[in-house]
Each structure stands twice: as C-alpha cells, then as structure tokens.
Amino acid sequence: MNFRKALLPLAVLAAMVAGSAQAQVNVMLPANPGGGWDSTGRQAFQAMNDAGIYTGAVNFTNKGGAGGTIGLAEFQGAYTGKPDALAVFGAITVGSIILNKSPIDLADFRPVARLTAEYLVIAVADSSPHQSLQDLVEAMKADPGATPIGGGSAGGVDHIALALLAQAADIPVSDLNYIPQASGAETVTGIVNGTLAAGISGISEFQQFAEQGRIRILGITSAERKEGLDVPTFKEAGYDIEIANWRGILGSPDMPEDNYQTWVDRFTQLNESEAWAKVLETQGWDQFFIAGEEFGSFIQEENERIGAILKEAGLAE
Structure with a gap:
C-alpha cells in the first residue's frame, strides 16, 4: 500500500479545515445595535459580500458605552496581535477619549480606512412649539436647564456641535442640559415622549423618523443644504457652524502586516464598488475615503483638532 497516496487526502482535508477556520473576521461594533457605528459595520460587510470582495463569515460584537472606549478596550484585550480583527469607530471616539481621560490610545491600533462622513441634524417632536432652529436657540437661551437636549456620548461630535451652537448664540456651554443617549433610536424616543426638548444626531x-412624521428636523451642520432633505443649514439660521461625523475602521493592535494590507486593499475595493455606492445613497452618508498610513495621520490631526475644540468650549481641561 502506498501510504503517501493514502495520507495525501487527509493532509489536503486538514488544510481545507484550517483555511475554513480562518475564513472569519471578528468585528467590534463599540455601540448598541441600531446606531451609526452598528450600521456602518454591518452595511460595509454586506456590501463587501455583495461585491464579492470578502464573502467569508463575519462575527459582529456590540459593546456600547463611553463613546466606544469600552468596546475598544475589550477589543484590544482580546485581539492584540491577531489577524482578521477589526473595529468600527469615529470622531465620537476621539472626543470621548479626551473628555473621559481614557487610557485608550488610537495610535496603538492599525488605521485601515476612513469610510464616511455624515452631517448632523437637530430635531424636535412634530408637536413641538419650536418651528425653527432660532426658536429652539431662544428657548435654550431663556432657560437652558429646562431645555434638555439628547445626543451621543459626552464629548462626542453631537456634543461638540451643540457646544459650538451655544457659543455662537452667546449661551454659556456649561449651562447646557446635554443628556448623552445610548443610541440614535433612544434619542428619538426621548424626543417623541417629551423627556427631551430636542435631539442631535446624524x-x-x-x-x-422625520419621514414618518414623528420628529421635525430644524437644521443641518453642512455648508449647503443636503439634496433630498428640505432642511436649512445652521449657517442659514445665522450660526457659522459646519461639522461632520466621520466613521472608519481600525485593525487590531500589532495585526500582522500582510493581513493588515489585505484589509486595506479590501476596503479600498469596497470604496470603489457599486454596492457601496448604493449604501451611501440609501443611508445619506458622504464618501470620505482614505486608507492606511494616510488615515493614521488624519487620526492624529483629529486628536489635536477635537481636543482644541473641547478645550475652547470648556468641555475639557
């Protein structure tokens, strides 16, 4: 009997099993289900699958809290040095790390790709007496404490945008009644049931919810009106504010170099795909792509920029 021939199929089978075991990517979504990071991660991998770029298994983990720092800390502890481990994050994370003095350092992770930018909108209940952004600002100015406004994590881009609005309207930022919410869905619930006077989010x-008539959007933080959305900009209302929430992908700390480059290439292909273009259109996200070390430089610049805004607004030391 030729044992070499007999053992060959077993060796091939073992290689196939090992290969299939590795055909899974672990993705940390450091927020509760239903929010922007959750949607970004799930939609990106669905589009990647639709485009045939990556069709393997995806293991998503949701871990919300503290602007993504809780999820990223868990991700760092579990996946440092491991391949095929990614995390969604964004501008909110940068501000939360600074505000909460988190030990998380984004420079420890591998910068894969910046994917999207999304402008912020501020909304009230459809039954609200505030018919314009100016109406809401006047209510905030008259009694900030009695005008609770919900949004993302403290120190995140929602909070920063509201602080900039307050500054522009000569309202002390420290007087704002800003109430962080676990998700955009929770913010909408608060607006509708009246526990929040308004909410701010992407x-x-x-x-x-605006299309369903449950809430009414008063303003958007873009430089110009968004196509398909009949909403005035903050600038139109007299407040010179333009700010966007960007989202992107990090690789695990010490991710093997070849594996890191594979994911940079995959997300580059995703950005150029028709499947992703459809997602951007459907979600109302703007394409905002850079990858690899260029993205790493951007993260460092954002850390400095957002830190300066938080200090100027009196939100950080």
Whole structure:
C-alpha cells in the first residue's frame, strides 16, 4: 500500500479545515445595535459580500458605552496581535477619549480606512412649539436647564456641535442640559415622549423618523443644504457652524502586516464598488475615503483638532 497516496487526502482535508477556520473576521461594533457605528459595520460587510470582495463569515460584537472606549478596550484585550480583527469607530471616539481621560490610545491600533462622513441634524417632536432652529436657540437661551437636549456620548461630535451652537448664540456651554443617549433610536424616543426638548444626531439616524412624521428636523451642520432633505443649514439660521461625523475602521493592535494590507486593499475595493455606492445613497452618508498610513495621520490631526475644540468650549481641561 502506498501510504503517501493514502495520507495525501487527509493532509489536503486538514488544510481545507484550517483555511475554513480562518475564513472569519471578528468585528467590534463599540455601540448598541441600531446606531451609526452598528450600521456602518454591518452595511460595509454586506456590501463587501455583495461585491464579492470578502464573502467569508463575519462575527459582529456590540459593546456600547463611553463613546466606544469600552468596546475598544475589550477589543484590544482580546485581539492584540491577531489577524482578521477589526473595529468600527469615529470622531465620537476621539472626543470621548479626551473628555473621559481614557487610557485608550488610537495610535496603538492599525488605521485601515476612513469610510464616511455624515452631517448632523437637530430635531424636535412634530408637536413641538419650536418651528425653527432660532426658536429652539431662544428657548435654550431663556432657560437652558429646562431645555434638555439628547445626543451621543459626552464629548462626542453631537456634543461638540451643540457646544459650538451655544457659543455662537452667546449661551454659556456649561449651562447646557446635554443628556448623552445610548443610541440614535433612544434619542428619538426621548424626543417623541417629551423627556427631551430636542435631539442631535446624524442624518441616517433621524431621517426615517422625520419621514414618518414623528420628529421635525430644524437644521443641518453642512455648508449647503443636503439634496433630498428640505432642511436649512445652521449657517442659514445665522450660526457659522459646519461639522461632520466621520466613521472608519481600525485593525487590531500589532495585526500582522500582510493581513493588515489585505484589509486595506479590501476596503479600498469596497470604496470603489457599486454596492457601496448604493449604501451611501440609501443611508445619506458622504464618501470620505482614505486608507492606511494616510488615515493614521488624519487620526492624529483629529486628536489635536477635537481636543482644541473641547478645550475652547470648556468641555475639557
């Protein structure tokens, strides 16, 4: 009997099993289900699958809290040095690390790709007496404490945008009654049931509820009006504010170099795909792509920029 021939199929089978075991990517979504980071991660991998770029298994983990720092800390502890381990994050994380003095350092992770930018909108209940952004600002100015406004994590881009609005309207930032919410869906619930006078979040988290007539959007933080959304900009209302929430992908700390480059290439292909273009259109996200070390430089610049804004607004030391 030729044992070499007999053992060959077993060796091939073992290689196939090992290969299939590795055909899974672990993705940390450091927020509760239903929010912008959750949607970004799930939609990106669905589009990647639709485009045939990556069709393997995806293991998503949701771990919300503290602007993504809780989820990223768990991700760092579990996946440092491991391949095929990614995390979604964004501008909110940068501010939360600074505000909460978190030990998380984004420079420890591998910068894979910046994917999207999304402008923020501020909304009230459809039954609210505030018919314009100016109306809401006047209520904030008259009695900030009695005008609770919900949004993302403290120190995140929602909070920063509201602080900039307050500054522009000569309202002390320290007087704002800002109430962080676990998700955009929770913010909408608070607006509708009256526990919040208003809420601020990304377009994608509010637009469907506005279309259903549950909330009314008063303003958007873009430089110009968003196509398909009949909403004035903050600038039109007299407040010179333009700010966007960006989202991207990090690789695990010490991710093997070849594996890291594979994911940079995959997300580059995703950005150029028709499947992703459809997601951007449907979600109302703007394409905002850079990858690899260029993205790493951007993260460092954002850390400095957002830190300066937080200090100027009196939100950080």
